[in-house]
Amino acid sequence: MLGKGLMRMLSPGGKSGLSIFIYHRVLPHKDPLFPAEVDRADFDRDLHRIKSMFNVMSLLDAVHHIAAGSLPPRAACITFDDGYADNAEVALPVLQRHKLPATFFVATGFLNGGRMWNDTVIELVRRHPEGVIDASAIGLGSHEIGSTARRQQAIQALIGQLKYLPMEHRLDQVSRLVDIGGIGLPDNLMMSSAQVNELNTGGMDIGGHTVNHPILAKLPPAKARAEIAEGKQALENIIGEPVRLFAYPNGKPGADYLAEHVAMTRDLGFDGAVSTAWGAGKHTNDVFQLPRFSPWDRTPLRFALRMARNLTTQADLAI
Incomplete structure (x- = not known):
């Protein structure tokens, strides 16, 4: 009740805008290396709280409402980035149980046995025997990994x-690091094409997230456009439907993507796109730079206060 009361005070007439939640993974159980990572029980609690405080809708519907100036009060959307297999295996059944929609932004280059570079680093450090990972020969330093805390420090x-x-x-550099580690790494972290289809047929939206998850601002314009376009086309080939939404990799305006990349998403036929700038989307927001935030807090009061704070935050979308 506290959370809903805060939302009602802060969003009279729906003027406070759209709250968009970012998730990446929903683990089946807690990971000792990342104890704050959301697991199934956390996600279930989050959805209970979100349902009690917000009017949850699909992101595509929200984009159309913003464009039309008809966003309802306390509007919210749920999104996932990257395309982890646990999105289909763990998150989807919880979403369906709560009867809530979500949008899954998938980087297509990692489907069907691929692995994101950061997960390669994480899994290498996780699986490496106690001792030292000496990557000084490739300029990445020497890292002692004799405890969980040391492994966390090495990953960071x-x-x-x-x-x-x-x-x-x-x-x-990551490939050379793997050679130094000399251990086998998992090939089942990311979704298969069949799991992307499962999400789509299960009532969820699929969005573009490039092919290789690059920092678009670091690429030549032609390569950046190809990353966006080819990722979109690959997903449309999988689900047999248009892909209308896009998430900028990493998503920080002005650092990870620029005005030229916003123009590319428009030109390539998307209806809207999301960043990782904190704040709530307004009727006047550019629907190709919608802000999002992560619901980190675990206690009901802190969760409600973060939701309220986000509604009053002006997103920094300067590019």
């Missing part, structure tokens, strides 16, 4: 060094 340090490298250089 390695990803921090790799994240904003040019895509080809980053992938080359």
Whole structure:
């Protein structure tokens, strides 16, 4: 009741706009390396709270409402980025049980046995025997991994060094890191084409997220456009329907994507696109730069306060 009361006070007549939640993974159970990562029980609780505080709709419907100036009060949408297999295996049944829609933004280059570069780093550090990962020969330092805390520090340090490298250089460095590690890594972290179809036929929307999840601002314009267009086409080939929505990889305006990439999404036939700028979408927002945020808080009061704070936050969409 507290959460709903806050929302009603902050959104008279629906003027406070659209709250869009970002998820990436929903694990079947807690991961010791990432104890704050959402698992099935957390997600179930989140959906209970979201339903009690918001009017949840599909993102495509919300985009059309914003464009028409008809967004209802306390409107909210649920989104997932990247295309992890647990989205279909764990999140989908929970969403269906709650009768709630969501949009899944899928990077197509990792479907059917692929793995995102950051997950390669994570799984290498997770599975490596205790001791040291010495990557100093490739400029990535030496990392002691004798405890869970040390493994967490190694993951953070390695990803921090790799994240904003040019895509080809980053992938080359990750490949060399795998060679140094010398251990087998999982090939079932990301969805299969069949699971993308399962989400679509299960009432969820599928959105574009490029092919290889690059930082678009770091690519030449022609390559950035190809990443967006080819990802869209691959998903349309899988589901047999138009893909109307797009999520910018990483999604920070002005750093991860630029005005030229917003123009590309319009030109390529999307109806709207989402960033990772915090705040609530308004009637006057550009529907190709809708803000989103992550519902991190686990207690009911903190969760409600974050929702209220987000509604009053002016998203920084400067590009």
